Amino acid sequence: MLLGVKSSCAIFLCAFASGLFGQIPEPKTILPKSTPPVEDDEMVTDRPDFTESAATVRPSWYQLETGFAVSWETNREGKVRSVAFPYPLMRIGITRRLEFRYSTDGYARNRFFNHEGQSLNQGHNDLEVGLKYVAWYEKKFLPQFALIGQVSEPLGAASLSSGSIDPKFKICWSKDFSGGWGLSGNFNYFYLTEDRRRFLERDTSVSLGHDLVAGFKGYVEFYRLANITLDKEALSIAQVGWARPIKGNFQFDMSVAKTIAHSMPQWSIMGGFTYRAPVPGSILRRN
16 A cells, blocks of 8 residues: 555656656756856745745745754663764745745664664655745735645655655744844644654744854754654754855855753754755746
8 A cells, every 4th residue: 555655656746847847958967057146036045944934946946955964862761873964955946936845854874872782773764745835925014924735755764764654734934124133933733653653743943043244144043842753752952053155056054953951962063055046948037
C-alpha cells in the first residue's frame, strides 16, 4: 500500500514539474553567467531563523537556501552529538502570491554516548513538497500573512524516516517598522508519525530583526516546540544570528541557539547561504 502511495506521489510531482517547466526552452548553461541584482526587490529568506517568512519568491525566479547544523544535547539516556547538512530548500516563484517548495533536512549523523558506550545513527531524512501562499499583504496596522501547506515523503533512511506521509501546516506573519526593525512569527501544526502512531506537534515562534552596520542584518528569536515526539517534553529555545546579503542575489548567515530553563541543555550552531536567480529560459514577470 505504501509503495502505491509513493508511486502516486512521484507521478504527481513529475506531472507538476512538466506543467511548470514544459514550455521552458533548454538553456545553454545550467546557471546564468551573470545575474544583475534586483534593487527594487529585497531578497527575503526562510533561513537562518526557525521562523518562516511571510514573503514569496518573485515570479519566474528560484531561490536555493542551504546550510549545516551542529548540535549538542544531554538527555536521560545520555549525550547526543549531531551534524546535519545541507538542509536544501528550493523555492520557485509561480505568481507574486504563490511559490512552490521542495526541501529536506538532508543527511544527518547522530552519535549517542552513555555509560554503555556509544552508537551511531545516520542517513538521509525524508523529503517535503509544498506551497506557500500570501493571504494578504501588510497594510498600515495589519501584518502580512502567508500560509504554507506541505507533506513529507517517507523516502529517508529507515532509522530516520517517519515511514508515513505526514501533512504540515504553517501560518506565517510579519510586520515592518521604521528604523529598520521587523517582527515576524509562526504558528505551526504538524501531524507526525512515530512508531506507527500519529500525534500533533504544535510550534510557535516570534523573531525580532534589525538592520546592522555594513549591510549586516541581525535578529533574536524565541520559539517553543510542543509534542515533538510521543514522550519528549516541550522545548523553549532562544536563537540569535546574522545575515549578510551580497550583490542582491547572494546571502550568507550564521546563528546560535540554546534551550531556555531546561534541565537538559541543548546547543546548536548553524550556518549557510542563499542564492537566487531567474529560472533558466524563463521570462521575468514583474507583476
